[in-house]
Amino acid sequence: MSTSLERRNLLKTSESKTDEIACYERMLEIREFERRTNELFAAGEIRGTTHLCVGEEALNLGLATVLNPDDVIAATYRSHGIALAFGLSPRSVMAEIMGKSTGCAGGIGGSMHMCDSSVGVLPTSAIIGGGMPVAAGAALAFQIQKKKNVAVAYFGDAATNIGAFHESMNLAAIWKLPVIFVINNNVYGEYTRIDLSTPIEDLHIRAESYAMPHAKLDGMDIYAVQSGMQEAIDRARRGDGPTLIEAKTYRFSGHSRADQALYRPEGELEMWQKRDPILVTEQALTKKGLLDTAKIEEMKAKAVATVDAAIVQAKSDPEPTAKDMFSHIFTSQKVG
């Protein structure tokens, strides 16, 4: 079984070059993973809640390929796609969702809490805005330690209305921290369309208040994500401070398992499905001669099999023991 780091490195052919087919394959894996997760919840085989990232695969993969494994990301409860893109195995993510001891957090976290220090995935936060100050702090550590690493705070559109967003942006700007704030503008904050909660359409302009460079990019297109992010990452690594990036995506699912998203305007989902990131990638790769119909079918079948095998494995994996519940409250050692 490959490690998270090996799975992360599969996305690259060299340090600077992405393996485009591997990225497409990982996007298919995430899509299939979320489809099955949804099914398992509906069938009552998973407890609690879940937040699917269908439609956000290009953004997930774009981030996983422009960041190095020793950079860090503070992401959110919509966490499965980020975890899988950054290298976690479908088994460790599914086992975590099922609360099994083989999960990435030992079954202690659940669907909203993915983590893997070997690929820089900080424990994902289930609090809107929770990860932003943490990312700024990680960046502060890199700056003081004179490292070239960067930190990414990854959050939804509605998080731009919470105090932590503004406080973290301000702190990062005055201290010139190597942090990139990435808004995943998937149009909805829980059950509310962003235009009903926020008086501006382009959220990235809020960076102006902090004299911070900012840009928007097409979050449905992995190439646009990569090129848009690269400039921000270069700026951070150079020591020239933070950037606010707004990735325009669309949340194809409801907010969480209970939400059927009946509030969508008619035709909106269908319009965005024409920009489905998997479709966009397929078209690009086909045009480049790297994909054809047969290969697409073969890869989709492989994703189905991979995810199915992970589910079978996770289901048979052991439950955590009562002792595990007490294992990591306090530590005698400094780790990380």
Add this chain to the structure above:
Amino acid sequence: MRFRQAIVAAMTDEMTADESVIFFGEDVAAAEGPFKTSEGLLDTFGPIRVRDTPISEMAFTGAAVGAAMMGMRPVIEIMFMEFLGVALDALVTEGAKMHYLSNGEYSVPMVVRASCGSGLGFGSQHSQTLENWVAATPGLKVVQPSDAQSAYSLLRASIQDNNPVMFLEPRILYAERGEVDTSLEMELGKARMLQEGSDATVVSLGNMVNVAREAIKESGLSVELIDLATLVPWDRQTVLSSVKKTGRLIVVEESPWSGGWGSEIVSYVASHAFSALKSAPFRITAPDVPVPYSGTLEARYVPTATNVALALKEAVKENKVPQPWWITEGVSK
């Protein structure tokens, strides 16, 4: 040295010993802290390690969490404990959970210093002790010194600890002087037995330790005085063996009557040393009111040595549980 100078000394010694220790907060660098608890630190350690922050507790508390996870040992200052209210998420829901949620992959060695407590006329929003905001958070240690020596030794131990630590400094003590032996180490989770006795055990924390000491003297009784020093995790063993010896427990605390940490102590002792008890254990607390501003009222708000001494005598000589003054005086129920 003064209590506030003991804080500076502990910071200086830890920052000298370990260069991953960094310090930030509001007006802690150039202005050297509104209570002069960081005098000289900027000069000695420079602006990379000693920083002024914007008035953004949420951002800089969370930033301490992130920096700690990446190998630093941040110490931050919350000027008044109440200001932590806007940053509770960062400390309680992020910081105290990271080790658990990462299955042990990340640790969060950070210290949140905050001034707390009444007695200086700062009014309702700047005078609470507020241990009860943080005490029920597994994953977070809670420490409160009662004199210059414990301020020094416990702050050093807190900075060396590999977990998030809430370090509460009774503001009224900043100017108080006391002997400090910088070679004296104190362990988190270990109570201080300040004086031994046979009539009763008094358990206290922070500035109430000093009130209790005075009260014991005034009462003329032989009372064992325990300074809890660390509230989470608290030293059950020391308290239990003392009560088993004296047969009486009185907790003196500055928090309000309801929901205070003393209830935890009384409850544990009642359950685990019941047969050793000669009379019912009880607490002496502040009333269930916000801290009033008027000097006359604020002096009544907090337990006084005279009140505590009277209660001790009633408990030891008559085996009674004294009523709080607001009930005996008929001003409240």
